[in-house]
Amino acid sequence: MNLPYRKLTSSEMTFLKTHFEVLLFERKHILLSEAQLPLIGFVLISGSVNLIKKRTVLYNLGPNELLGVMCLLNNEPLPYSFEIEAQSKILIIPKSGISKIECLLRSL
Amino acid sequence: MKHTDCEKCHSKSKGIFCELESLALKDVGQNKVMNTYKKGHDIFLQGNPPIGLYCINSGKIKVSRMGPDGKESIIRLAGPGDVLGHRSLFGHENYAATATTIEETTICFIDKSYIFNAIKKEPSIAFQLMQKLSHEMGSAESRNASMAQKSVKERLAELLLTLKTSYGVSDGEKTRLEIRLTREEMASMIGTTVETTIRFMSELKDEGMIEQSGKVIYIIDEKSLLECANLNF
Numbered sequence: 001m002n003l004p005y006r007k008l009t010s011s012e013m014t015f016l017k018t019h020f021e022v023l024l025f026e027r028k029h030i031l032l033s034e035a036q037l038p039l040i041g042f043v044l045i046s047g048s049v050n051l052i053k054k055r056t057v058l059y060n061l062g063p064n065e066l067l068g069v070m071c072l073l074n075n076e077p078l079p080y081s082f083e084i085e086a087q088s089k090i091l092i093i094p095k096s097g098i099s100k101i102e103c104l105l106r107s108l
Numbered sequence: 109m110k111h112t113d114c115e116k117c118h119s120k121s122k123g124i125f126c127e128l129e130s131l132a133l134k135d136v137g138q139n140k141v142m143n144t145y146k147k148g149h150d151i152f153l154q155g156n157p158p159i160g161l162y163c164i165n166s167g168k169i170k171v172s173r174m175g176p177d178g179k180e181s182i183i184r185l186a187g188p189g190d191v192l193g194h195r196s197l198f199g200h201e202n203y204a205a206t207a208t209t210i211e212e213t214t215i216c217f218i219d220k221s222y223i224f225n226a227i228k229k230e231p232s233i234a235f236q237l238m239q240k241l242s243h244e245m246g247s248a249e250s251r252n253a254s255m256a257q258k259s260v261k262e263r264l265a266e267l268l269l270t271l272k273t274s275y276g277v278s279d280g281e282k283t284r285l286e287i288r289l290t291r292e293e294m295a296s297m298i299g300t301t302v303e304t305t306i307r308f309m310s311e312l313k314d315e316g317m318i319e320q321s322g323k324v325i326y327i328i329d330e331k332s333l334l335e336c337a338n339l340n341f
Contacts, residue, residue: 021220024157033145
């Protein structure tokens with residue numbers, strides 16, 4: 001499946017980790033909901049996150065994929081839900097921190 | 109998607125940003141994310157880390173905790189003007205409870221780094237949060253004492269009066285409670301079984317203190333209910 005985002009390089013990941021927090025989610029949870037404005041953008045560091053459309057799991061995300069930021073930046077509702085499976089490390093990109101990654105977003 | 113201007117928000121006076129000047133409020137508005145969720149949506153889950161603050165614009169949310177036996181206990185209800193997630197956020201702890209909408213609810217989310225920076229620039233936000241935390245602590249202590257010292261019927265009467273304060277709407281000589289809770293939810297809030305809750309609800313009805321029409325509860329005789337709740341003690 002072609003996601004509209006690409007995998008980040010290791011230098012991009014290092015850049016993100018210096019600016020943003022990595023959190024450990026223990027429990028299964030819908031992090032971002034389809035048809036809602038994203039609360040944050042994120043990158044999966046380790047663990048498992050499913051991309052869901054109309055309650056169907058379409059894709060299991062791999063590490064270093066940047067997600068949700070374009071909708072966050074453009075204030076648009078998400079076309080998918082992202083569900084965290086148990087025990088996942090997620091790098092959180094808040095709306096207030098989006099300006100820090102403008103150069104990265106331009107290259108996407 | 110509809111974007112509500114924070115200055116025109118009908119919950120502004122009850123919220124934590126009520127003392128902000130227009131410019132500061134505009135900045136909050138630009139950095140918040142507002143969504144409307146259907147009934148039954150989990151806003152955050154017990155055990156997960158906090159990512160920001162949730163301000164309730166409209167609707168109702170139950171905050172509940174799962175016990176080791178898998179039973180859910182509602183620890184509080186939240187409505188317009190209330191904030192959620194602040195205890196975990198400022199305590200640097202994972203969420204101690206789960207927040208779930210009990211009707212269609214609109215929530216403004218403000219991310220962690222923004223709120224921490226905003227508090228440094230605008231100390232009034234911190235004062236408002238402290239005020240909310242103080243009220244919540246007081247309510248929690250009251251509930252704790254009630255659980256230990258009061259009978260089930262007294263606790264039920266007290267719950268109905270608490271619901272009246274937050275969700276009561278005058279309907280002639282009665283007060284209608286604008287909140288629909290299941291018997292399980294009411295039972296969990298007063299620390300008893302569903303059967304006992306139903307039994308005492310029937311007693312209160314028979315004694316003329318409350319009335320029910322379908323799922324709607326009306327308070328008929330508040331004075332007797334107050335005596336029953338032993339709130340003067």
